[in-house]
Amino acid sequence: MKANANALLNWDWHWNWPRTLFARLALILFVSLALVQTLSVWLTRTERDQTMTNVMMGYIEREVTSSVALLDHLPADERAAWLPRLARRTYTFVLSPGVAGAPPDAKLSERVAQSIADGIGKRYPLTANAVPGDPDRLQVHLQLSDGTPLTIDYHPMPNAPLSPWLSVVLVLQLVVLVACCWLAVRLATRPLSQLARAADALGPDLKAERLPENGPDEVARAARAFNAMQERIRMVMTERLQILAAISHDLQTPITRMRLRVDVMDDSAQGARLQQDLQEMETMVKEGVTYARTMHGASEAPLRIDPDALFDSLVFDYVDAGKDVTLHGRIDAPLITRPQALKRIVGNLADNALKFGGSAEIRVAAAPGGDVTVAVLDRGPGIPVESLKAVFEPFYRLEGSRNRGTGGTGLGLAIARQLALAMDATLSLHNRPDGGLEARLVLKRAQPTPHP
DSSP: OHHHHHHHHHHHHHHHSOSSHHHHHHHHHHHHHHHHHHHHHHHHHHHHHHHHHHHHHHHHHHHHHHHHHHHHHSOTTTHHHHHHHHOOSSEEEESSOOOOOOOOOSHHHHHHHHHHHHHHTTTSOEEEEEETTEEEEEEEEEEOTTSOEEEEEEOOOOOOOOOTTHHHHHHHHHHHHHHHHHHHHHHHHHHHHHHHHHHHHOOTTOOOOOOOOOSSHHHHHHHHHHHHHHHHHHHHHHHHHHHHHHHHHHHHHHHHHHHHHHHTOSOHHHHHHHHHHHHHHHHHHHHHHHHHHHHHOOOOOOEEEOHHHHHHHHHHHHHHTTOOEEEEOOOOSOEEEOHHHHHHHHHHHHHHHHHHHSOEEEEEEEOTTSOEEEEEEOOSOOOOGGGTTGGGSTTOOOSTTSSGGGTOOSOHHHHHHHHHHHTTEEEEEEEOTTSSEEEEEEETTOOOOOOO
C-alpha cells in the first residue's frame, strides 16, 4: 500500500510539477505569498465586520433604550410625530403590535434582539421574532407604561462597501509579489545556471571560463569546487598527453632502426611481413598521439574560410591519387570554423568510405538556420545498428570486413568525433536504406555569412 502511494506521488510530481528549478521556486513562493495575502485580507475583513457589529450592537442598545424611554414619557398624541425622528437606517419604531412570527434564527438578528433586551428588557417586557419570508429581518414587541404597543422593526444593513481603491491596491500588491518572487528566484538560481553553462562549456579543449567565487557561502564553495575540478582535469589530461608524446618519441627511434635492419634482410618474404608490422606500429603510435591531442583539445583558432574551396581541394587531392571521391552541393557563403579540424574529420570519413566501400560521395548543404551539414556516403557493408555508437570508441573494431586486416587502427572515428566536439559539431553514423553507410557531420551555428 505504501509503495503504491509513493508511486502515485512520484507520478504526480513528475507530470504536474514544473521541470525547471526557477519555475518550481517561483511557483512555491508566489502561491505561498498569494495564500498568505488572501488569508490576511480575509482576516482583516472578518475582524472589521466583527468590530463594526460590536459597535453597532452597543449603539443600538443605547439608542433604543433612550428612544423607548422618550416615547414612554411623551403624551400619547405626540408619539407619532416623534417616530420619524427616532428612526435610523437599520430600525424604525411602529406604534402597533407588529407581525408575529418564529423566534429569530439569524445570528445577527439574535444579537440585535439580545442587545435590545439587555438595554430595556428589565423595564419593558418584550418578545422578538423573525418576520416571515425574511429571516434577517427582526421585530421586537413591547408595551409602554400606558399599555400602548410598540414595535421595533429592524432591517439588517448589508456589509460595509469596500473602498473603490481597494481593488487597485490588491492588484498592485499582486504585481509586487510577482516581481519580488521573480527577482528572488532569479538571484537564487543564477549561480546554478552559471554552473550548468560552465559544465556544458567544459569540452575537449578544457578551456571553460572560471566561475566567480563570490556570493553566498554555498555558491562560493560550489564555484571553488568546480574551478578546482577543472584544474585537476586539465592537469590529468596534460600529463597524459605528455606521457603519450614521450612514448611516441621514444618509440620512433627503435622502430626506425628495426625498419633499417629489415631492409637489409635476405629473406624478402619475412622482411615484407616485418615491414608491414612496423608500418602498422608506427601508424598506431602516430594515431594514438593524435587522438590524445584531440582529447586534450584543439588549439586551432576558428577562421573565416571558403568551405567550397576547402572541399574542392580535398576532393581534388583524392582524385589526383586515383581515388573514387565525388563532391555534390555547395554552401556559397563564407564559414567561420576550424579549417584543419574540418579537413581532418572529412578526410577520416572519406578514408573509411574508400576502405570499406571502394568509393566516397561527399554532400554539403547549408540550412536556413545557419547549420552546415557535411555527409560522407559509401556503398560498403554498413554497420549493425547496435554498434553505430560504439564504433566511435577508441580501438573499437567490428568483425568481418571492418577488422584489423583492413589496416585500420580503430582511432579514425574516435579522432573525428573528438575534433567534432571541439568544434561544437555533431557527428553521427546512419545506415542507408539501400545499402551503405552515411557519416553525417552537422556544424551547429557555423555562422555562414553572406558575401560582401
